[in-house]
Amino acid sequence: MKNTDIAAPDYFHKVVDCQWACPAHTPVPEYIRLIAAGRYGDAYMINWRSNVFPGILGRTCDRPCEPACRRGRVEKEPVAICRLKRVAADNKENITDRLPKPVAIKNGKRIALVGGGPASLTVARDLAPLGYSCTIFDQDPKAGGMIRTQIPRFRLPESVIDEECGYILNIGIEFIGGRRIDSLKALLAEGWDAVFVGSGAPRGRELDIPGRKEAAANIHIGIDWLSSVSFGHINKIGKRVIVLGGGNTAMDCCRSSRRLGGDDVKVIVRSGFEEMKASPWEKEDAMHEDIPILNFLVPKEFTHDNGKLTGVVFEKVKAEYDAKGRRNLVPSGEPDEHYPCDDVLVAIGQENSFPWIERDIGIEFDKWNMPKVDPATFGSTNPKVFFGGDAAFGPKNIIWAVAHGHDAALSIDKFCRGEDINDRPLPMVDILSQKMGIHEWSYDNDIAPDKRYRVPLRDKVVALRDIKAEVELGFDIELGLKEAHRCLNCDVQTVFESKLCIECDACVDICPMDCITFTENGEEADLRTRLKAPAPNPTQDLYVADGLKTGRVMVKDEDVCLHCGLCAERCPTGAWDMKKYLIDMTHADDLCRTRHQSAA
Amino acid sequence: MTYIAKPKFHHPSLPKNALGYTHRDYEGKVSTLCAGCGHDSITAAIIEACFELAIEPHRVAKISGIGCSSKTTDYFLNASHGFNSVHGRMPSVLTGANLANRDLIYLGVSGDGDSASIGLGQFAHSMRRGVNMTYIVENNGVYGLTKGQFSATADRGSKSKRGITNNDSAIDLAAMALQLGATYVARAFSGDKSQLVPLIEGAIEHRGAALIDVISPCVAFNNHAGSTKSFDYVREHNKAVNKLDFITGRAPIKVDYEPGTTQVVEQHDGSRLLLKKVAADYDANDRIGATNFLAHHAARGQVVTGLIFVDSDPEDLHTHFNTVDKPLNALSEKELCPGSAALERINASLR
Structure with a gap:
């Protein structure tokens, strides 16, 4: 294998599994250390810069970081990263004086943002401090988009939404609520310098089976129903409720129903329980509230008594896999089942809807009737129009919308300054040795054995x-501190300097995870079998360094390294050092003007 | 000295031996020796050997004297019996323990000061008596604990860290062991575990006095230019005579080796040592040849490593004494006091 190029910013970024997995690349270990130090405000600000909504995400994030967390490979469960974020948000001091202030002298550029959800709010937050005049339009009276309309209050209090949307709008961003944009053509004609479309995926998928029209009064589309609940237009539901669908919206629907009069609430899904789209913890939360989840049942017909819904008939199915491993649901041959109910909530997916975008304004659509959007720049085929969030690539979740927003804001800034939006600056990497003295390290490297x-x-x-x-x-605070101690500090990297190594094997002998091997070089597949402990996880890199006196190479399997620093602690020559790599993604703020397309 | 506790977590796919233990189960406390000390590598090699042989830790007695090397028994096999004895007196304490309980595996760990200076007599007599033990000398050529004076194994002409030349002749413990009748003599280098681990395994399996002289660089006081016990010097002057590949049970050896490249040493219990020859015509069964070979290469400044000599039919102290098979500490009062009739018979035989 070739010598590992540790100067490439991606190499060590990948080792920080959580940060790499986070769409917004939040420097997770850095803020967890700050929580452990009781510096909640600082932890909050690190989050605020990366993911804009720490208090909201600390309660609702889909947490792609957690399945990636190294702790999950070392012991059973990952660090509760998401809920630690909430600890920072809940315990922070007043941070308002650390937020950007409205800019007195604007740069003269006007940006229109369609939809007041997380994507648009992120774009506006990134651009407003640079002098842009940002105006957000939303059909609802308050900012937040799906954060406000679709997430039930028992998961996310309104005060948190108001606080974090407020931080953004207070930077001098104009929010025009209650105004729905019905024509992009007309909006463009108003002479905006750029338009960002962050209108989400606002249409719930319909279930067109017999009885749907007749019993319509008691059949509701999930996201519309949640929105009505959220704004207080609906405050009760029948005693017996069936929720159709297996995603997170279905989980929010069933749990909301339990609180509005539903005593007998069921979730019924077509697929198997395991393949449901809902996050495992959301399924757990629903079942904890006595909501059974029935699977392999396909809705066939709504039954009604003269237009009054009486129940749903389901066909029983089973999963069969074809030669390519694709799943098909086929009838199991068992008799259909009828489940009586008073109300049905249909939460079987949501779709984009762009009837308001004219097809003759230079925005090309693909065969699925989605706008063609560049996945790096978020530009459309009309150079003035950018997309992000669910509006760009269909329904995802808040953290993706934030990530899109950062990238789109960078593009908009470059576009407005006449630069090439395809020229994307690399992240900034700050490298700092953690050695403070003999046996002294500036991070807590005592590995806590605690379970999650x-x-x-x-x-x-x-x-x-x-x-x-x-x-x-x-x-x-106490539980937060304990959980914070479970973090392995994966951003404090093991950095090896061949020139200093005397090949004494001290690091090999002390490493608790058997990560380090000195051996003859070879191809990667071969090397992976010859290490002190097998390295069967190809998604985790091998760190290879040559230049040793014996002609061997140092090979370190990054997979289960605890970042405990014992290799550096036991190295007599300082060939190993523990260095913190703080990787900071490029946003459309002042810094980007000094960042160039170069290695860190 | 390291203050960070070694985490209990281990690699999820770590192999387990026949007892269901991983090599982590054979560890001891975290070493308090200087970072990079060769002794720590020897500790790791002992752990690896005991793991691979699937030894039950409680069947091991680890006994040492005084010095950096003798501290290391604390760093492996936490669940074993241990005795950190008086300076240079490991061999006699071990001999006594061995006489009392012949069923344990005896691991004597010592250093060049402990064995070649203050305990030279003890070393010599344990070898000539054939005490069934694995005697590991962690040989760095200096007194590390007292800041780097030459020890008795320092080569004549080698230089101290302060540039002083050693004028005294060196004691070669492996050569002495050969002359004293040890039945398993090896030399190894702490920086090459692939050689050291099988040598320790072979010594543990060997029933007789087994000496392994392990050159173990002292990173603090004896790893400079001019030293003959430094990482660089030993790597450059290492003359390996063979490589002990593995030890087999009674089953036929299945691996094919080219004739002439391998020496198979049969042991009395039917197990076999497979020696891959590095030096052509070196015969590990020839005590006198081995003695000459050592002297010849020592004169050229070379460090001969490998399995230098093995007696395929060794005898140990218990054989010499014709003691009972049962450990003495397990004999009951009935066996120890056979009664006045038996006493009468003994007395009669002496008249």
Whole structure:
């Protein structure tokens, strides 16, 4: 294998599994260390810069970081990264003086943002401090988009939404609520310098089976229903409720129903329980509230008594896999089943909807009727129009919308300054040795053996009584500290200098995870079998360094390294050092003007 | 000295031996020796050998004297018996323990000061008596604990860290062991575990006095230019005579080796040592040849490593004494006091 190029910013970024997996590349270990140090405000600001909505995401994020977390490969469960974010948000001091202030002298560029959800708010937050005049249009009276309309209050209190949307709007961003944009052509004619479309995926998928029209009064589309609940237009539901669909929206629907009068609430899905789209913890939360999840049932017909819904008939199916491993649901041959109910919530997916974008304004659409959007720049085929969030590539989640927003804001800034939007600056990397003296390191490298801590919940009886009572109480300071100690500090990297190595094997002998081997070089597939412990995980790199006196190479398997620093601690010559690689993604702020397309 | 506790986590796919243990289960406390000390590599090699042989840690007695080397028994096999004895007195303490309980595996760990200076007599007699033990000398050529004076194994003409030349002749413990009748004599280098681990395994399996002289660089006081016990010097002057590949049980050897490249040493219990020859015509069964070979290469400044000599039919102290097979500490009062009739018979035989 070739010598590993540790100067490439991606190499060590990948080792920080959580940060690499986060669409917005939040420097997770850095903020967890700050939480452990009791510096909640600092931890919050690190998050605020990367993911814009720490308090909201600390309760609702889909947390792609957690399945990636190295702790999950070392022991059973990952660090509760998401809920630690909430610890920072809940315990921070007043940070308003650390937020950007409205810019007194604007740069004269006007940006229109369609939709007031997380994507648009991110774009506006990134651009407003640079002097852009940003105007957000939304059909709803308040900012937040799906954060406000689709996430139930018992998961996310309104005060948190108001606070974090407020931080953004207070930078001098104009929010025009209650105004729906019905024509992009007309909007473009208003002479904006750029338009960002962050209008989400606002249309719930319809279930067109017999009885749908007749019993329409008691059949509701999930996201519309959640939105009505959110704005207080709906405050009760029948005693027996069936929720159709297996995604996170379905979970929010069933749990909301339990709080609005539903005593007998069921979730019924076509697929198997395991293949449901909902996050495992959301399924757990639903079942914890006595909501059964029935699977392999395909809805066939709504039954009704003269237009009054009486139930749903389901066909029983089973999963069969074809030669290519694709799953097909085929009838199991068992008799159909009828489940009586008073109300049905249909949460079987949501779609984009762009009837308001004219087809003759230079925006090309693909065969699925989605606009053609560049996945790096978020530009469309009309150079003035950018897309992000669910509007760009279909329904995802908040953290993706934020990531899109950062990239789109960078593009808009470059576009407005007449630069090539395809020229993307690399992230900034700050490298700092953690050695403070003999046996002294500036990070806590004592590995805590603790198992993952559970977030305390509000008593179920109390929680089900009030739809606004937040179920999760969050970690308190003590639990937060304990959970923070589980973080392995993966951003504190093991950096090897061949020139200094005397090949004494001290690092090999001390490494608790058997990550380090000195051996003859070879091809990667061969090397992976010859290491001190097997390296069967190809998604994790081997760190290879040559230039040793014996002609061998140092090979370190990054897979399960604890970043405990014992290799550096036991190295007599300082050939190993623990260096913190703080990787900071490029946003459309002042820094980007000094960042160039070069290695860190 | 390291203050960070070694985490209990281990690699998820670490191999397990026949007892279901990983090599982590054979560890001891974290070493308090200087970072990079050769002794720590020897510790790791002992751990690896015990793991590979699937030894039950509680069947091992690890006994040492005084010095950096003798501290290391604390760093492996936490669940074993241990005795950190008086300076240079490891061999006699071990001999006594061995006489009392012949069923344990005896691991004597010593250093060049402990064995070649203050304990030279003890070393010599344990070898000539054939005490069934693995005697590991962690040989760095200096007194590390007292800041780097030459020890008795320092080569004549080698230089100290301060540039002083050693004028005294060196004691070659491997050569002495050969002359004293040890039945398993090896030399190794702490920086080459692929050679050291099988040598330790072979010594543990060997029933008789087994000496392994391990050159172990002292990173603090004896790893400079002019030293003959430094990483660089030993790597440059290492004259390996053979490589002990593995030890087999009684089953036929399945691996094919070209004739002439391998020496198979049969042991009395039917197990076999497979020696891959590096030096042509070197015969590890020839005590006198081995003695000459050592002297010849020592004169050229070379460090001969490998399995230097092995007696395929060794005898140990218990054989010499014709003791009972049962450990003495397990004999009951009935066996120890056979009664006045037996006493009468003994007395009669002496008249």
